[in-house]
Amino acid sequence: MAEAHQAVAFQFTISPEGINLHLSYQALNQIYLSGLRSWKKRISRIKNRIIKGVYPASPSSWLFVAVAILATMYMQSDPSMGLIAKIREHLPLSLSLSTQGQTMLSALLFSTLLWLSLILALRFCLKLLLSYHRWMFEQHGCISTKTKVWATLVRLLSGSKPLLYSYQTSLPHLPVPPIKDTLEKYLESVKPLHDAAGFQRMKRLAAEFEKSLGNRLQRYLKLKALWAANYVSDWWEEYVYLRSRSPIMVNSNYYGMDFLFVTPTDSQAARAGNTITALFLYRRKVNREELNPSRIPGTVIPLCAAQCERMFNTTRTPGEETDVLQHWQDSEFVAVYHRGRFFRLWVYRAGRLLSPREIQYQIQRILDDPSLPSPGEEKLGALTAGNRTPWAQVRKQFFSSGVNKRSLDCIEKAAFFVTLDDQEEGMMGEDPSVNLDRYAKSLLHGKCYDRWFDKSFSVVVYKNGKNGLNAEHSWADAPIVSHLWEFTLATDAFHLGYTPDGNCKGEIERSILPPQRLSWDIPLEVQTQVSESLTVAQALADDVDCHVFPFRKFGKGRIKKMKMSPDSFVQLALQLAYYRDKGTFCLTYEASMTRLFREGRTETVRSCSNESCAFVLALEAGEDREHCIKLFRKASEKHQNLYRLAMTGSGIDRHLFCLYVVSKYLGVESPFLKEVLSEPWRLSTSQTPVQQMELFDLVNHPEFISLGGGFGPVADDGYGVSYIIMGEEMINFHVSSKHFCTETDSHKFGSQISQAMMDLMSLLNPDFKEATKANPAKQS
Numbered sequence: 001m002a003e004a005h006q007a008v009a010f011q012f013t014i015s016p017e018g019i020n021l022h023l024s025y026q027a028l029n030q031i032y033l034s035g036l037r038s039w040k041k042r043i044s045r046i047k048n049r050i051i052k053g054v055y056p057a058s059p060s061s062w063l064f065v066a067v068a069i070l071a072t073m074y075m076q077s078d079p080s081m082g083l084i085a086k087i088r089e090h091l092p093l094s095l096s097l098s099t100q101g102q103t104m105l106s107a108l109l110f111s112t113l114l115w116l117s118l119i120l121a122l123r124f125c126l127k128l129l130l131s132y133h134r135w136m137f138e139q140h141g142c143i144s145t146k147t148k149v150w151a152t153l154v155r156l157l158s159g160s161k162p163l164l165y166s167y168q169t170s171l172p173h174l175p176v177p178p179i180k181d182t183l184e185k186y187l188e189s190v191k192p193l194h195d196a197a198g199f200q201r202m203k204r205l206a207a208e209f210e211k212s213l214g215n216r217l218q219r220y221l222k223l224k225a226l227w228a229a230n231y232v233s234d235w236w237e238e239y240v241y242l243r244s245r246s247p248i249m250v251n252s253n254y255y256g257m258d259f260l261f262v263t264p265t266d267s268q269a270a271r272a273g274n275t276i277t278a279l280f281l282y283r284r285k286v287n288r289e290e291l292n293p294s295r296i297p298g299t300v301i302p303l304c305a306a307q308c309e310r311m312f313n314t315t316r317t318p319g320e321e322t323d324v325l326q327h328w329q330d331s332e333f334v335a336v337y338h339r340g341r342f343f344r345l346w347v348y349r350a351g352r353l354l355s356p357r358e359i360q361y362q363i364q365r366i367l368d369d370p371s372l373p374s375p376g377e378e379k380l381g382a383l384t385a386g387n388r389t390p391w392a393q394v395r396k397q398f399f400s401s402g403v404n405k406r407s408l409d410c411i412e413k414a415a416f417f418v419t420l421d422d423q424e425e426g427m428m429g430e431d432p433s434v435n436l437d438r439y440a441k442s443l444l445h446g447k448c449y450d451r452w453f454d455k456s457f458s459v460v461v462y463k464n465g466k467n468g469l470n471a472e473h474s475w476a477d478a479p480i481v482s483h484l485w486e487f488t489l490a491t492d493a494f495h496l497g498y499t500p501d502g503n504c505k506g507e508i509e510r511s512i513l514p515p516q517r518l519s520w521d522i523p524l525e526v527q528t529q530v531s532e533s534l535t536v537a538q539a540l541a542d543d544v545d546c547h548v549f550p551f552r553k554f555g556k557g558r559i560k561k562m563k564m565s566p567d568s569f570v571q572l573a574l575q576l577a578y579y580r581d582k583g584t585f586c587l588t589y590e591a592s593m594t595r596l597f598r599e600g601r602t603e604t605v606r607s608c609s610n611e612s613c614a615f616v617l618a619l620e621a622g623e624d625r626e627h628c629i630k631l632f633r634k635a636s637e638k639h640q641n642l643y644r645l646a647m648t649g650s651g652i653d654r655h656l657f658c659l660y661v662v663s664k665y666l667g668v669e670s671p672f673l674k675e676v677l678s679e680p681w682r683l684s685t686s687q688t689p690v691q692q693m694e695l696f697d698l699v700n701h702p703e704f705i706s707l708g709g710g711f712g713p714v715a716d717d718g719y720g721v722s723y724i725i726m727g728e729e730m731i732n733f734h735v736s737s738k739h740f741c742t743e744t745d746s747h748k749f750g751s752q753i754s755q756a757m758m759d760l761m762s763l764l765n766p767d768f769k770e771a772t773k774a775n776p777a778k779q780s
Contacts, residue, residue: 386533
């Protein structure tokens, strides 16, 4: 009750002597400070809107223009060529101002109009410059004069300190490729996957599509491209993610891991305290737009930051036909799950972010809470792991009012979700490889009810201090979450730090209110649906075969010495590994990004090409080494070219996907599009980019290496492969498949990948093979 009384700002009693008013100055001070924080945030947003609104100019440049115009007029010259006089004639205040005042006001109005015109002109020029992509196709070290001039102009127009979203209005729109080009590239990509008769059949279908329906659909798509900021992204979000009725756990959500070799503290509460603090510090930077805009590494070229807007305070809410992403402007608390109970943990007090030590203290309160879950509460999260339609129906009927709605609101409106897991995970014990696989499965699906898979992301903190996260996919792609997680790990380990006994730093104000236990009234109908959803989710989770392994024989340093692209090298190793595993080639998906364009998300690189197949077949046939190297380099160059085309808006799959959506809107059938969109991706791959290496001191602290993250298999009879190139000497792989398919085995495929990597390096550098034989103890 003491805490409840402290929360009341004033109390009064009525007696025969009159009204006796008691003010709680502490509570009033808390209210004042909380309101002050709210107003500071509003003012900061207004300031940032002004700065972004005038970018690439600055607000102070208006003063320069105004002073220049007034100085020119003072010298008896009219820079406006009569426009200032015209403005003065139409001023409504002409009767109340002197002639000099009217002239001054007219000059300021003209200066403002001139300034705004210059801003629009600069923005248009910057957009034109950012639409130039030929620089990406020039050979490394052979930069043309045109590109050098272009880069200089981009640097000049970009300003000195752009905000996170400053470039948004200057980014070009994603272009719609010519339908003829897309069809030609598609046919080229599937040629090695078909026999002669099958390929001729696809050529005939493509030709019929182009002559009949294709151009009609293309016109509608071009009309959308003129109207929308991005002709792909909204349909991609809706039809690929939000309209899917199958479980998002495993099928859509993905995970990110902790450091590989170290755990900064073995205290679960302390690790949670620093992790939560670091995430809120990142959110503060996002809200204030203090993060530097992401750029293509080594260049001044900005990338779209639109996906950052829904990073926090966001939930995917289920619908019977389609889900909806809900985003709230702010949230001062997180939702916490521990041993079947849900809590709301406030991390702000009177406008102040709690110190890491105070958050640790609050987390420890949750860990020490002996209360038991209420009936139906423990496995409630399974609703988010099962099929979407039953969850939508239950939510509408039983969570739309009363105590259930209030508690569900606390979870959905939270900044993010935190699970305090009672297991120990990481690379540990006598069999670290098996434990890494278990760690991956834990982050991917957990117990199927101890994560809230609808939240934009959920943080998991284990009993031994290890952590990780599970991210929902519809709101953003992996590079955005990776950027967040890099910052979190680096801030946790290097900036916030821990005391010698493993606790968070900072002081504790013990008067802070304890975490609030959420209350539920779960009827039997809901409990029945929870059980059904858990059964579906458990079957899906049990079927996932995950294998995580660090490849340490070599890294990008040695690959670059061979004058090869590290990503192309890994992709060709995957092609070789798959061929050895299956004896054939398959349609391969590699995720690329289109964030060079406004609201861009991803595009597919079809890594299985005629050139890659020719190289693999030649290598496996034992052909001459020099011939194989020649084919290898040709295949690598082809892959790099495909990647560049995908990044610059000339990919294949998003264009065909949008044409298919248009055909569905028009109610027309296309045998060609239907077959293209139903082709299975039996090898789905993605590189997790390392974007903030400056945050990690791998020279002095080489043990602070991230494991990256992974995802579930896309096809039932295929593999999902994620990899992260860490530093110069390590590449971490995450392989997933399904147990029920007798033709796939994640561990076997992982071994094939390792061997393929070794064989490719031995092909390029025979001395490497000898060195490996001389040092067999070095593990992969």
